[in-house]
Amino acid sequence: MRNDDAPLCVVTGACGPLGWSITQQLSALGLRVLAIDLPKAIERREHEVGKMAVSFVDIDLTLPDSANTVQVAVDAAGGSLRALVNNAAFTGDASLSGYACAFEDQTDEAFDSALTLNLAVPFRLVRRLAPSLRRSEGSVVVNIASIFGLIGPDPRMYEGTSLSNPAGYAASKGGLIQLTRYLSTVLAPEVRVNCLAPGGLFRGQDPVFVERYGERTPLRRMGNEQDVTQAVAWLISGGSSYVTGQTIAIDGGWTAW
Numbered sequence: 001m002r003n004d005d006a007p008l009c010v011v012t013g014a015c016g017p018l019g020w021s022i023t024q025q026l027s028a029l030g031l032r033v034l035a036i037d038l039p040k041a042i043e044r045r046e047h048e049v050g051k052m053a054v055s056f057v058d059i060d061l062t063l064p065d066s067a068n069t070v071q072v073a074v075d076a077a078g079g080s081l082r083a084l085v086n087n088a089a090f091t092g093d094a095s096l097s098g099y100a101c102a103f104e105d106q107t108d109e110a111f112d113s114a115l116t117l118n119l120a121v122p123f124r125l126v127r128r129l130a131p132s133l134r135r136s137e138g139s140v141v142v143n144i145a146s147i148f149g150l151i152g153p154d155p156r157m158y159e160g161t162s163l164s165n166p167a168g169y170a171a172s173k174g175g176l177i178q179l180t181r182y183l184s185t186v187l188a189p190e191v192r193v194n195c196l197a198p199g200g201l202f203r204g205q206d207p208v209f210v211e212r213y214g215e216r217t218p219l220r221r222m223g224n225e226q227d228v229t230q231a232v233a234w235l236i237s238g239g240s241s242y243v244t245g246q247t248i249a250i251d252g253g254w255t256a257w
Contacts, residue, residue: 006053007136008079009236010034010070012061012125013088015041018144018201020048021225022085025233027052031082034073036061061088061121062113067128074129080136083236084129086122086176087144090114090168100164114168119175126183126193134190140236141193143180144228147251149173150197157213161206173197177247184245192244194235198228199251218253 009026013019014035023033032053035042042056057073059066074081090113091100098107099114126133126141133139146169153165180195187193200213202222214220228250234240235248249255 005079006030006032007082008032008034008074008077009083009085010036010074010081010125010129011085011087012036012121015045015056016087017203018198018225018228019087020045021229022087022232023054024052025229026083026085026236027054029233029236031236032077032079034070034077036070036073036088061125062116066121067124070125071128071132074132081129081132081139082136083140083142084125084133085142085144085232086125088117088121089144090117090172099166099168101166102164103167106167110166111168111171114166114172115175118169118172119179122176123179126187130187130191133187138238138241139191141180141183141187141191142232142235143176143193143195145176145180145195145197145247146170146173147197147199147249147255149175149177150247150249151255154216157209157216161209163206163209180247181245188244192235192240194240194243194245195247196228196231196235197247197249197251199223199249199254201225201228216254216257217251218256221252223250223252 009031011023014023015037023035026033035054035056036059039058059069099110148170177195180193184193200222213222
């Protein structure tokens with residue numbers, strides 16, 4: 001049953017595969033969720049809400065005033081802001097070339113787009129929502145980065161497939177990991193800030209790539225949404241109350257080699 005007095009969480013990119021899994025997990029824990037995403041993404045999820053304590057908010061986070069718009073939505077929802085999960089990520093689309101392609105073909109525009117959504121937007125949101133987070137006991141920021149913010153890609157993984165590893169993605173996720181360290185010190189002790197660095201998540205990729213990935217990973221498989229969402233739940237819970245400024249790789253051991 002919905003509890004309008006329950007603590008509030010903001011999840012960005014909430015209607016994508018990982019974002020929706022995080023949203024479902026937090027709702028199951030009795031938290032209210034403001035699910036931030038674009039209209040088309042929201043339309044795909046509205047019928048799945050059921051009794052979940054989820055409110056959709058249509059915001060283009062790349063717009064300059066988007067952080068203020070999120071704050072307005074938080075104020076309208078009322079209650080204490082318990083958590084911000086910066087999950088929205090730039091993956092490119094059919095209208096933008098120069099991103100998921102060979103390095104020599106990657107463009108300044110695509111690189112800048114990745115930096116905006118993957119790095120500048122989390123900075124803007126945390127800066128704007130910091131007063132609300134500070135007022136809530138046990139408040140948390142969880143940034144979703146990537147193992148490719150920790151290590152470089154192995155080009156051999158992608159040979160003969162349509163997949164690639166854009167420089168903008170790696171640079172922005174590496175920046176997000178360092179931003180996590182910075183924020184954990186300046187927002188302490190009221191707000192804890194941590195980061196998750198997932199490895200590759202299975203999304204029906206080329207079977208050749210999936211096989212190579214499994215062979216390269218100690219646990220012999222790609223990850224899935226639940227591997228990440230359980231870690232998000234732990235970082236938001238009291239069980240991690242002495243954890244801040246950390247980046248946890250959820251990668252089946254990929255970075256252990």
